Amino acid sequence: MRVLGVDPGLTRCGWGVIDGLPGRKAKLVAVGVVRTDPDLPLAQRLLQVADGLTAVLRECLPDAVAVERVFARNDVSTIMGTAQASGIAMMLAAQHGLPVATHTPSEVKAAVTGNGRADKAQVTLMITKILGLAQAPKPADAADGLALAVCHLWRGGPTALAAGQDTAYHADPLASVAGSAGAPTAAQTAWARAAAAARAQPKEWRVPAR
Amino acid sequence: MRVLGVDPGLTRCGWGVIDGLPGRKAKLVAVGVVRTDPDLPLAQRLLQVADGLTAVLRECLPDAVAVERVFARNDVSTIMGTAQASGIAMMLAAQHGLPVATHTPSEVKAAVTGNGRADKAQVTLMITKILGLAQAPKPADAADGLALAVCHLWRGGPTALAAGQDTAYHADPLASVAGSAGAPTAAQTAWARAAAAARAQPKEWRVPAR
Numbered sequence: 001m002r003v004l005g006v007d008p009g010l011t012r013c014g015w016g017v018i019d020g021l022p023g024r025k026a027k028l029v030a031v032g033v034v035r036t037d038p039d040l041p042l043a044q045r046l047l048q049v050a051d052g053l054t055a056v057l058r059e060c061l062p063d064a065v066a067v068e069r070v071f072a073r074n075d076v077s078t079i080m081g082t083a084q085a086s087g088i089a090m091m092l093a094a095q096h097g098l099p100v101a102t103h104t105p106s107e108v109k110a111a112v113t114g115n116g117r118a119d120k121a122q123v124t125l126m127i128t129k130i131l132g133l134a135q136a137p138k139p140a141d142a143a144d145g146l147a148l149a150v151c152h153l154w155r156g157g158p159t160a161l162a163a164g165q166d167t168a169y170h171a172d173p174l175a176s177v178a179g180s181a182g183a184p185t186a187a188q189t190a191w192a193r194a195a196a197a198a199r200a201q202p203k204e205w206r207v208p209a210r
Numbered sequence: 211m212r213v214l215g216v217d218p219g220l221t222r223c224g225w226g227v228i229d230g231l232p233g234r235k236a237k238l239v240a241v242g243v244v245r246t247d248p249d250l251p252l253a254q255r256l257l258q259v260a261d262g263l264t265a266v267l268r269e270c271l272p273d274a275v276a277v278e279r280v281f282a283r284n285d286v287s288t289i290m291g292t293a294q295a296s297g298i299a300m301m302l303a304a305q306h307g308l309p310v311a312t313h314t315p316s317e318v319k320a321a322v323t324g325n326g327r328a329d330k331a332q333v334t335l336m337i338t339k340i341l342g343l344a345q346a347p348k349p350a351d352a353a354d355g356l357a358l359a360v361c362h363l364w365r366g367g368p369t370a371l372a373a374g375q376d377t378a379y380h381a382d383p384l385a386s387v388a389g390s391a392g393a394p395t396a397a398q399t400a401w402a403r404a405a406a407a408a409r410a411q412p413k414e415w416r417v418p419a420r
Contacts, residue, residue, distance in 0.1 A: 079293075
């Protein structure tokens with residue numbers, strides 16, 4: 001199963017694509033950041049986000065998309081742009097016929113590090129280990145996109161995908177740190193087998209040109 | 211000049227299209243509401259908003275799009291969906307090569323009724339008068355889309371469009387109530403003349419099929 005994780009943002013929208021199946025090591029496919037020009041009108045910037053994510057969807061052909069859930073919080077200066085970018089990411093995934101799940105930042109941190117309040121450096125370190133990378137993924141912002149994808153693969157993947165609904169999250173830090181999804185259900189196993197049979201070999205690491 | 215006004219929302223996204231030029235009476239082109247199914251996943255609902263607005267853009271061929279500006283406010287239960295719908299509306303306008311402006315609810319109310327704190331019934335009544343309609347536009351939610359379009363036509367139209375930037379608003383309730391944009395500047399006149407020359411006669415009132 002190939003998962004695209006999106007950390008929505010207006011100035012920098014981080015994304016990461018991984019391949020993985022329950023019980024197997026996840027593998028990096030591509031990672032990057034869609035940047036927009038702060039001097040442009042808002043509508044143009046949102047279009048840049050849409051164009052960038054559309055290119056990723058077409059180039060990487062994910063089976064599912066995970067987007068960070070945005071909350072209304074104290075920092076209202078950036079929340080609207082983040083919400084708008086997340087809405088565009090979710091809409092584009094649906095437009096490409098893909099199931100979409102959302103995960104909160106603490107869910108992602110817990111899944112990847114075992115600690116829901118881990119800092120950015122810890123998340124980047126664990127993502128580097130989990131994916132077996134020789135060095136930390138760059139740009140740094142994109143590590144969050146990968147963390148979302150890993151969280152989704154381990155946490156809510158097949159079951160939530162089949163239902164086509166937002167993913168419910170069930171914490172299981174031990175399984176996350178071990179790099180395993182734990183014992184899959186019969187339905188998950190069947191789903192994974194079908195997905196594996198239908199898919200060609202994972203492509204090598206590549207970053208779509210912007 | 212043809213303006214599409216969008217009152218963003220996830221459950222009901224009101225829109226209205228009008229034709230008008232500085233100093234002339236504005237004319238209704240089409241009005242409607244894009245509805246989404248609350249039982250569907252969020253990504254699917256956002257796609258329904260995008261599909262509906264795309265149909266309006268392609269059918270009505272506006273020259274500019276005005277979207278209500280969304281603020282972070284107390285009602286957090288709906289603010290995220292509204293922000294996401296507004297982001298999609300703005301992105302689609304940019305995707306169609308159209309200039310986008312945003313106006314606050316109080317700007318729209320002031321422009322249409324002369325009172326920034328007018329209620330929904332007053333806005334609907336004035337929109338009905340301004341556009342010379344035999345009856346109030348239906349569905350009622352769509353009147354807000356028309357009000358946005360009227361506000362944009364009278365307030366920030368040509369100048370802001372030329373700059374391609376978000377529209378600054380300058381209150382002038384007298385001009386709004388009179389149904390006139392006041393004396394146009396030389397630049398506005400020139401712009402309006404060019405736009406009129408380039409455009410065919412306005413189409414009759416029609417509502418694109420959903």
